[in-house]
Amino acid sequence: MNQRIVVLISGRGSNLAAILAAGLPVVAVISNREDAIGLTLARGHNIPTSVVHQRDHADRQSFDLALRNEIDQHQPDLVVLAGYMRILSDAFVHHYSGRLINIHPSLLPAYPGLDTHRKVLEDGVRIHGCTVHFVTPTLDHGPIIIQAAVPVLSDDNEDILASRVLLAEHHILPEAIRWFLDGRLKITPQGIVNLAQAGRSEQGKLFHDD
Ligand code: GAR
Numbered sequence: 001m002n003q004r005i006v007v008l009i010s011g012r013g014s015n016l017a018a019i020l021a022a023g024l025p026v027v028a029v030i031s032n033r034e035d036a037i038g039l040t041l042a043r044g045h046n047i048p049t050s051v052v053h054q055r056d057h058a059d060r061q062s063f064d065l066a067l068r069n070e071i072d073q074h075q076p077d078l079v080v081l082a083g084y085m086r087i088l089s090d091a092f093v094h095h096y097s098g099r100l101i102n103i104h105p106s107l108l109p110a111y112p113g114l115d116t117h118r119k120v121l122e123d124g125v126r127i128h129g130c131t132v133h134f135v136t137p138t139l140d141h142g143p144i145i146i147q148a149a150v151p152v153l154s155d156d157n158e159d160i161l162a163s164r165v166l167l168a169e170h171h172i173l174p175e176a177i178r179w180f181l182d183g184r185l186k187i188t189p190q191g192i193v194n195l196a197q198a199g200r201s202e203q204g205k206l207f208h209d210d
Helices: 014-021 037-044 060-072 090-095 116-123 158-181
Strands: 005-009 026-031 049-051 078-081 100-104 127-134 144-151 185-187 193-195 204-206
Touching: 005 014, 005 037, 014 026, 014 037, 014 158, 026 037, 026 060, 037 049, 060 090, 078 158, 100 158, 116 127, 116 158, 127 158, 144 158, 144 193, 158 185, 158 204
Parallel strands: 005 026, 005 078, 026 049, 078 100, 144 204
Antiparallel strands: 100 127, 127 144, 185 193
């Protein structure tokens, strides 16, 4: 049976590029911005793209419904938020419960929300990273599938740190998707993600680029 992934993006699409490079079955890419560079990348791979824009909808409910309709016509097994920078309604999240995942640039539950790299530097944190998690109605708080930790170096600035984290993102997001498609992810009643047939450290990576 062919599996189907729909990817939602808002911008550059480097995580989308990593998903495509891994040969994963992306059937559509949807954005809330028509100028998202990742849309061009998708078109270059002959993947159908579309834009669902907030300004074309009177309220959040009708926007979410339009987005749902756009996604569901592709009958996805999995929906991936890969740099999708809009908060989704509870109803939307419930509709995709257990088949909606997000990549976030911090070691959740630390640093949910925006500007994670700046906040990490301001706080003098020495280990930073990224997380792939199932999406639940609470922003950036769903069950954690995989995390990668990267060092914060003394001469880092926001851009350098962001690029180091991004490299790690490009490893863990395709891996999480593969696990999902292989049916290896199980969420316990306590909301912990277990990986079937896992080695001891597979869901936690230590990542450095030197
Ligand atoms: C990535 O760093 C991703 O973790 C982040 O946006 C960037 C998208 O980059 N996502 C969030 O902050 C979601 N809260 P990309 O468009 O090159 O993949």
